[in-house]
Structure formats: C-alpha cells, structure tokens
Amino acid sequence: MILQAVLFYILAILTAVSAVAVVVTQNIVRAATWLLFALAGTAGIFFHLGADFIGATQLLIYVGGTLVLVVFGVMLTAQGPFVNLRISAAEWAISLAVGLLLYGVLAVSLLQVDPPLITTPVEDSRPAPGMPGRSLAGSKHLGAAMLGDRHTTPDATLSAGGVVGDQKRTKMHYLLPFEIVSVHLLVVLIGAAYLARAKRKRGVTP
Amino acid sequence: MPDFFARPGLLFVLATILPLVSFLLILLASGAWCLARKYRETLGEGPYRFFGGDKPGKLPAYVALAAIFLAFVCCATGFVLYYLDHHKYLHDVEHAEHQIEELEHQLHETEDEATKKQLETNLNDYKKGIPSREREWQRLRKEKWQGTLFTLASIRPSALVDKERGTKLEIGYYIDSLATVMFVMVTFIATLIHLFSIGYMSEEEEEIVEDHYVHGEDGGHYKRRGRFGRFFMYLSLFCFSMLNLILADNLFQVFVSWELVGVCSFLLIGFYFERQSASNAANKAFITNRVGDAGFILGLLIVFGYIGTFNFEGIFTQLRAPIRDAHNSVKTSPVAGRIVRGEVLPLPEEEGGGPGFRFDEKGSQVLLFGRRPHVDVEDVLPTEADGSPRFLTDHGEPQTLTNNPGPADKSTMPYWMLVAAGLGIFLGCVGKSAQFPLQVWLPDAMEGPTPVSALIHAATMVAAGVYLVGRCYPMFTPDVLLVIAYTGAITLFVAASIAIVMTDIKKVLAYSTVSQLGYMMLALGVGGWVAGLFHLVTHAFFKALLFLGSGSVIYGCHHEQDMSKMGGLYPKMKITALTMLAGVLAIAGIPLFSGWYSKDSILAHAIGFAYVHPQHILLFLLPLFTAGITTFYMFRMWFLTFTGEPRDEHVYEHAHESPWTMTTPLILLAICSIAIAWGWPVWDAKSSWLEHKLHTAQHHAVKADFGHVASHHETWPAEAAKPLRFNERHWAHELHDHAGFLALFMVAIGIVFAVLTYYSRVLDPAEAKEQFPGVHAFLVNKWYFDHLYSVCLVRPAIIVARAFRSFDLNCIDGLIHAVSRGTVQLARGNGRFDNGFIDWLVNLTANVTYSVGARLRAVQTGFLRSYVLFLVLAAIGCFVVLSYFVAMATAG
C-alpha cells in the first residue's frame, strides 16, 4: 500500500519535473532530453496503473519512435542560432500566468467534482479499483477485445479460431478502427516522406 | 393509272387538274427564271437563257393552250360517254312518262268502266317500270360518275357511335348533265380564248413594253418587261378554279374554288396594275365580291350547323321530301320533293311520348328527313280532320322525331334559318354574278385585257354565280326564290338601260352581260331552272364571241375603245364584223339564233309565273321590255362600230383585220352562237336539244315547287296547288307561244329604232340627248349607283376610318404613350430607390463587415504562440462560463 503510493509519487514527480524542465530549458537539445524523461515517466505511470500493454506501447512508439524522430529533427535544424531561441521576459510572464491560471482551473474542477461512482461487476473477483493487485486487462485481453469479445476475463482461453465459448462474442469491436488507424499511419508516413524530401529547383539542369 | 372506263367521271377530274398542272409548270418555270436572273453572275448566262432570257417566250402560252385543249378533249369524251350512258335510260323513261300522260288523259276522258280498268292496269305497269329503271340508272351514275377523291377532315363527336353520323369535308366530283354541259362549254370557250390571247397579247412578248396609260415621273411612258407568261399562268389558274367549281360535289369545295375564282379575277382585272384605274377596278371587284362572300359563308355555316353536311345530295335529301316511298313507287303525296314545314309538338303518351311533327304550311320548323332512305307518304300528310298532331311513322310503326336525326343530330331546323341560309348563298351569287345591288364591279372590270373580260363574262366568274344558284336550287325556299327573281328582274332592266348610253364598246358589252345574267337569275327564281341554265350556256357562247370580237376591233384600232371614234370599219375587218353580227343577232333573240331559244324559254316561265301570281306581273313585263332594249343597244353598238362614216380618220387609217389566231376563235364561236341550241325541228323554240339535255339534270324539287300536282289531291289547300298548274303541258305551250310572240314584237321594235337612229340616221341620238338631259345623265352615271355607294358606304367608311385613325392616334396611342411614360417614370423612381436605398444597404453591410474585419485583423498577429495562448484563455473562459451555468442549474 505504502509502496504503491511511494512508487506513484516517485514516478509522478519524475514526470512532472521533467515536463516542467522541458518548458523551462532554453536549449532545444536539452529540452529533448527532458522530454525523454517525461515520456518514460509517463510509461512508468502506465505500468503503475496496470496497463502493461499501453506502457509498452508508450515506450516503443513514443520513446523509441517519436522521440528519436524529434531528436533527428533537432539534429537536422540545430544550427548555432536556433539552438537557443529566447523570448522576452514579458512573454514569459504572460505565458506563465496563463498556464498557472489553467492549472488552477483544472485542479479546482478536479478536486470539486466527486470521483465517479464505481459499480463493480458482481462476478469480478479482482480487487477493487485503486487497491493493490488490481490490474487492468493485459495484452491478451486487449487482443480479444479487438476481436469483439467485450467481457473477457483472465480465464478466457484463446484457440486458433478465437475466443473459446464465443456465445459472448457478439460483434467486432475495435479491429476495424485499429486497421484504419494503422493505414492512416502508413499514409501519414508516406506523406511525411514526400513533404520532407529535398526539393530540386526546376529549370536548372545539372 | 385510274380506270377511265370503270369510272369515266375521272375524265372530268383530269380535265380539271390539267390547267392546274399548266399553272404550276409556268409558276415553277418563272420562279426558276427569277432565281436564274438573280444569280446570273454566279450561275452564268446559261440557266437564265434556258428559262427564257430577256424576252418573254411563247412557251407558257403553248403550255396553257395545250392543257386547256386537252381538258376540252377530256370533257368532250366524257360528255359523249355520259350521253351514251344516259341516253338509253332516258329513252325508256321518257317513253313511259309519255305513255302515262296519255293514259291519264284517256282515263280522264273515258266513261266506260271496263276501259277504265284496263287503262288503270296499264298505267300501273308503267308507273312501276319507271322507278326500277331509275334506280338502276342512279346506281350506275353513282358508280361511274360520282365519287370522293379525298377526305380532308372527318368531324364526328365521340358520343356518336354510329360511323355514318358526323360531318366530313371532302373533295369529290359529281357529274350530271348540267356539269357535263358546263364542262364542255367552259373548256371550249377557254380554249378559244387562249388561242385568241396568243394573238391579242402579242405585245406582251416584247422585252420592253410601253404602257401609254401610265406616265413616269419624268413625263415619259412607263416601261416594263412584257408579262406574256404571267397572263397565261393566271388564265390557267382561272380555268382550274372554274372547272373545280363545276366539278364539286359539295359546297365546301365550291367555296374554295369560288374564292380562287375571285382571286384570279382580281389578278387579271389588275393585270395592268400600274394603271390607277386598273388597280382600283381590281380592288373594287374583289371587295364587292367580299360582300357577297360574307353572305355565302354565313349560309355555309347555317347549312353546316343544322344539316351537318356540305354534300349537295346530302343537303337535298335532308331538306326535300322523297319522291319515292318505301316500295320505291312514285309518290302521289303533295309534299313529295318539297320542303316540309310544320310544328314540333309532343306526342301523346299512348303513342310513346317524345316530340312529334305536325304538318303546317306556315309552320316555323322545317322537317329534316334524317338518314332514312324512304319516308312513307302518310308520314307527312296534313290530312288530319281535327288538326291533332300527325306522327312520323315508318311502315305503320309509331316513331318519334328523335329516332331519326340527320348528320348534325337534328330532326328539324327553323324555317327562318333556312331562308337565311338561302339568302346568304344567293348573296354570294349576287356578288359573283354582278347582280343588283352588287353589279357595280363588273363594268369597271373592263380594265383587264379583253380576253380576260371574255373569260370572266362568258365562261367563268359570272357563270359561277348562276351555276351555284342552279346547283343549290333545292335549298331555296319559295321566299328566297322570289327574292332571286326580283333581283334578276331589277338587274336586267337597270343594266340594259345603262347600256344604251355607253360609248365604250366594252362597257356596252359589260352591261349587256349584267343584264343577261339578270335574265338567268329571273328564270331560276320563277321556276325556269332549265331556262336559266340554258341561257347561261348560250349566253356564254355569244358573249364570248362578242367580247372577242370587240377585242379584235380594239386590237385592230390600236387600243381605241371609244365607239364615238370608230365607224365604218366593216370594209376593213369583215370577219370580225360578220361574226359579231352573228353574236348581236343571237343576244337580241332573233329566231333560229341560239339566244332566241333560251330567252324564249325564260320569258315563257316568267309569263307563266305572272299568270299564276298576277301581283308579280312585273317579273314578266321587265324582261319583255328589256328584250327590246337589248336589241336596241346591241344593234346600236354594231352600227356605231362598223357602219356609217368613219368618225376618226386616224383610227380608221390604221385599222386592220386581226391575225388568224384571233379570227379562228371568232368564226368557231359564231358558228356555236348560231347553232348551239338547235334541235329538231329547228324552227320550234321548244325543241332545243341542249335544253332537253339540261332538263335531265333538273332536280325533282323544281318540278315539285313549280311542276304539276295531281289534281285528285283535293285535300291539298287549293292555293298551294295553284301555282303549279300552269306548267301542265297545254298551259305551258300556249303561254310559251304568247311569250315568244311578245318577245319578237319587242325585238322588232328594238331593231327598228336602232336602224332608224344609228343606220339610216332618221332619228338623231343627239337630239334625244338634248330633249331628255336628265334621263341621259342619269343613265350615263349608271343610275348613280357608284355615287350612291360612294355617299352611303365609301365615304362613311372613310369617315369612320378617319375617326378610328384619330381615335387610334389620340386615344390608343395617347394611352400607350402615357403608359410608357408612366413606366419610364416608375422605372426612374425604381432606379433611384435601387441606387439610393438598396445599394446603400448593401454598401452598409459591406462597410460594416470591412471595418469589423479591419479592427479584428489586429488580433491575427501571425504568431503561433500567441494563438496557443488565446486557445488556452478561450478554454478557461469556457470553463468559467459553463461552471457558472452548471452552478445556476444545480442551484435552481
């Protein structure tokens, strides 16, 4: 119990501090490094929440993919004058004020609203949410959910054809959106490659 | 190829079409010539030369002549074929009729009962024989000499299931003795006139023709290209129209041809349209005819509306009671063949109810005989003792009127409507045949070339009116016939009186034509149907002769028409003079000349009518007196032209006989004028072969109206039978002789006066003129008809027209101008409103938008980072506002 809380605070502080550092640092390369920590901290939070698959995905895609992409971008553009682009103190002050205001609003609204009423299914034998040992559905159940099994339990077994005892399996749930997202990603990547390619000037023959 | 042997009537159709073909050929050729001339530059001279070149060629004349001659050949062939067909039937029937008359006479005389019985048996045999022969002939005639060529339209209300009902517009042909005679007459005379025209119109062949009557602006004579081809084109169309009119089997076709004839006369009278007088005369002829045609078309509409057909036979069978009963034996009913008047009354219930018909001689309704082929004699007998309604019955079966309607779904028509229809159609004929009061156009029509005058006055246009009256005779009620008779009588006297003082050779002839047409109308009106049409034919020949003769004189005297400048021309143009003398003798009614036979016949009918109706004695006296006048003015014309001292040396010096193309027609026509009416014995005025021939075409209605009524019908009102008795043979013969004698007496007086005045110069016409200046002026001014019309009609019309014009100019135009000005003002106001208010509003919107945009553009800094800040602020704002509302909601 205590361990859970300690772990949460460590991860939360790491993440928050890194995020603030991203904002505060003036050097873009350093900001990228701080971002790495912030993202990794977030992944840790996911693990802490029991969402193993999401945490892994976060690490793989964000830390391993997106961030590397950002770092590449930094490297490609980080020539002398652009590494430290500064802004005026007034701008800083305004931004900070607006940010704090936003945070205040968010925090007040969060703390004033009661946490959602949680109705735990009767047959759910797992610990209540927020209790230690309570973990979200693992990657296996995520996959089953994608195939349409809404109410999967940890005991559900997978065979070659799908979920055994598939009376519960009523419809395909998230497979199609997932496919669409993946195709979308592909299109985006191709588009990015097209956008970013070096343009040859027309009319000039080598 | 139509079978001319099975349907020889088609020969006449062919004869009708031939002039049309000629017309179209010439028309197309002249059209091609015009095109070739217009595009001479591009096409070259070749096509232009091919279609005639500069000089009008003779070819159109030959084409037209060939067409009309071929038509004549067709007609002559058709005439012979028809004659052969008809002859045998006629012979049998005439024999039978003669026998019946003989037997009836004997029956009347004899006292012995046995002989009486024998005679009656014989009589019945003959009486039965005639109908069967007649039926056979009718069938044959329908098959061979009658038919429909096209059906233009068929109008049948959809409610009528019966296909025979409803009305049709058709082009058909109907050939009877009258049509054959008319065909031969028209084509023969037209052929001769064509031939004559080739000579007479030779001036028109020149490349440049000088018109001496028209002066150009520089004072010189008007010059134009010769119109040889055009003349013959019009002639062909004229012939076609006239032949189609004779051919027609229905009033609709007649009306079409009628109007075509009118148009052709307009074109031909105005042939020298550059002359003011010619174009005026053409307009006058056309407009005067319009007056008549208005009546004609009203008559047509009435006929169409009530009887529902235009077909002559259809109309006549509707209007006239049948002369045969259901068993096809001759009727003895007094109404057989007559128009039946009466009242429509409801039938009593025991007879089945519905409308019935009671005979009444003064009734307001005319019975239409429906589509029933036979009506029993009893149907329309007036012999009901108590005057109760009589019913139409067929074979004894009670039948209501509605069971048996005609094509227009009517069983009766108002009598006054029938009178109006008859008067309307007669008004058309009055216009065409130049009868009083529409006679004014014909003398003016002399402005056309002389052959045209001959054609119009002899064979075609004026004949059309008389012909139509003859054709439509069964449609005319007694009232209408009386109007016709009086119109004819007045016309013949007025025209003859004017002819006495005319000095223009063609005008004398024109008035004589009007006068002779009056004779014909008179004859038709008093029941001399045959006499009128007989005179039409004989008159056609001698009037054509006279006109062509005058044409020859005019041609020989270089277009001098005034008789006061002629005189003593006999040695110079003997053929013309002698042939014209034949024409003069014929028109005067000298025995053995054709005019004698026909005029005698007319006068006989007139005296018969006057004998029965003494109150109408004028109908005999006027024609009798006018016979003398006719003789006088015709001899006056001849003497003035050909005898005595030449009154104008210049004319006399240059006078010459005409070429053969002109004298040949004269000689042929002279022969016809003398001999056309001959029969055997020649000296008997009643034995004319032609008259006999025409008699066979007479509709039985004529006989029913004016013929004999069996005397044993004592129930018939005595007055009704009275007009009909005179025509019984012995009466007729006696009257005929009286009339002939009186006429001869008048003619002799006329000749004597003419000889005394203009040949031997015992009497001086100038003295007469001085003694009666009023009468002379009255006659020279044509009874002041033109003045009268000018004062009564033309000037009021012009005044009214002026009034309307000023009304148009001031009121209508003023109104329109006011409206347009108002519109312009309104539009201006509208424009101001548009410019001022609407545009201001639009500009205001645009300006507001622009200024707001200009203010707002400061917000668009272009800095991405500030946008982010705005976003965040907006989110915060949303939060605050929303939470406020949520708080309100939860609190509320």
Next chain:
Amino acid sequence: MTITLNHYLLLGAILFVCGAVCMATKRNAIGVLMGVELVLNAATVNFVAFAHYNPSFEIEGQIFAMFVIVMAAAEAAIALAIVLNFYNNHATVDIDTAEELKG
C-alpha cells in the same frame, strides 16, 4: 495514503499545462512540437487512469490511449516534415518568422 483517481488527473493536468506553456513559450518549431507531445501524454494518462478506476470502460480506455499514441506518432511525423520543409524554405526554425498569414 491511498492513490485516488484525482492524483493521476492532477498529474495529467500538470503535463497538460506544461505542454500548453511549452507551446506558448518556445520559438523553436520543434519545441512547439514537444509541447504538443506533452499535451497528448496528458490525455493518455487521463484515459488510462479512468480505465483503471472504471471497470466498465477498462478496455475502451486502453484502446483510446493506444489510438492517441498512434495519432501522436503520425502527428509528429507530419509536423517534423512540415518543420523541415519550413526550414528548407526559410532557412530557420523560428516560428515567429512564419507570419505570412498575419491579419
């Protein structure tokens, strides 16, 4: 000392505000991009936290988190491509110079 949903949400809020302020303060285009990533991460944290504390949306929360991550990757790729293009054309990554659409 129980960790409730609000703790996670507060963390998400911190991340979100940091991202927003990062976007507002960085002149470097890639810095702005980093701010975007932080904002997206805040959203992801919220999704997963809600999924954890609400079993009814256990699966949905994770799936949407995943979608957000994927979208973020796509966005990053496109944004970087745009930045590179911008750099090629303007020879700078200072977004204050990208003011052609200024009103």
